[in-house]
Amino acid sequence: MSLQVGDKINLAIHDLAFGGEGVGRVADFVVFVPFVIVGETVEAEITELKKNFARAKLRRVITPSPERVAPECKYFGACGGCQYQHIEYAAQLRFKHKQIADLFERVGKISPAKIAPVLPCPSPYGYRNRIMIRSQWNGPAKKLVIGFIRADNNFVEDIAECKISEPALNEQIREVRANPPPKGGLKVVLRVQPENWEVPPDSFFQNNFFLLPKLVESVRELLRAGGARHLIDLYCGVGFFGIEAADVVDSFVGVEYDQLAIKAARQNAALRKITNGEFLAAKVEVILPELLQKFTPEKTSVILDPPRKGCWPETLELLRQTQPAQVIYVSCHPATMARDLNILCADGVFELVRVQPLDMFPQTQHVECVADLRRRN
Ligand SMILES: C[S@@+](CC[C@H](N)C(=O)[O-])C[C@H]1O[C@@H](n2cnc3c(N)ncnc32)[C@H](O)[C@@H]1O
Secondary structure: OOOOOOOEEEEEOOEEOOOOOEEEEEOOEEEEEOOOOOOOEEEEEEEEEOOOEEEEEEEEEEEOOOOEOOOOOOOEOOEOOOOOOOEOHHHHHHHHHHHHHHHHHHHHOOOHHHEOOOEOOOOOOOOEOEEEEEEEEEOOOOEEEEEEEEOOOOOEEEOOOOOOEOHHHHHHHHHHHHOOOOOOOOEEEEEOOOOOOOOOOOOOOOOEOOOHHHHHHHHHHHHHHHOOOEEEEEOOOOOHHHHHOHHHOOEEEEEEOOHHHHHHHHHHHHHOOOOOEEEEEOOHHHHHHHHHOOOOHHHEEEEEOOOOOOOOHHHHHHHHHHOOOEEEEEEOOHHHHHHHHHHHHHHHOEEEEEEEEEOOOOOOOOOEEEEEEEEOO
């Protein structure tokens, strides 16, 4: 292939890869270009050449898609936070569905028919309740910039507001900018505290309050359908799923290694007068062998909501051996989720019934998924 960095080419976009980049071809050579839509023809400039593919930046849309819309944010394209503001919301959901179906088929050997349509967020802008902004000293400009990492390099884009964040967070952004940290290199976490939930400053809580009722409903529905009497809520944070589903089961136990989150989980349960559950501060991979022995597998459902890197192989192997009646896998990282589902389902140990994607992160490449797995026998 005779492409060179700096070449300007016309590209027909035929797919939107996971991560948000459009896919075009020059002969058989794949070129990735961001901020485009399937069906468009664009002019792009090659920025990076690899053995099997190239990356390019968008210079001009020659034939726009009817699904192209004006982004709401003036930093879109420069800021690395959003990838899809230029795409009509209904089309974002369709593209995310296809990306998940393709990924799960390729990595997890899962039939696309098992992937349900993506549940939309009622508020596609103004939904984020937690963000991390960074400060950086910009030497040439001799000023402190405060904002998010840029889309095209690791420098910080100076931003005064974030359109996908809740108004209360934008208020906090204004305060940080009015009283900037004394030097660069600092990260500041801004958060809207959820109502009626105790959450320590560094502990996890779901990032989008608007779609949270649907996430809870999905998990509760699956638990009811699974019919198990006991729930093991692994990676439980401040007790979110165990507490929300406490009335669906006879008993539950939550496991989480963040000790302050566990303390908060106990408070969250007490606040609701929930008495059929307990919370253990431990690493899942350490405590699970002992914990699983206490439950009858046929009467037990397990929720897995691991961090982005997914579950430890030992944890998955133990679940394969013990075979609880149901595993509900919740994840915001479909690639590691597909890998783990493939392991759980190998040799027909578990059967994947369905994957429900939820658009917890509109305008961005991210998507949450909930999978329902049942033991085979
Ligand atoms: C995606 S969050 C889910 C939290 C919770 N299920 C919720 O919905 O709020 C993952 C959680 O796993 C915890 N975690 C990460 N690695 C862990 C491990 N090896 N053992 C136990 N907890 C872990 C993190 O502290 C975090 O709270």
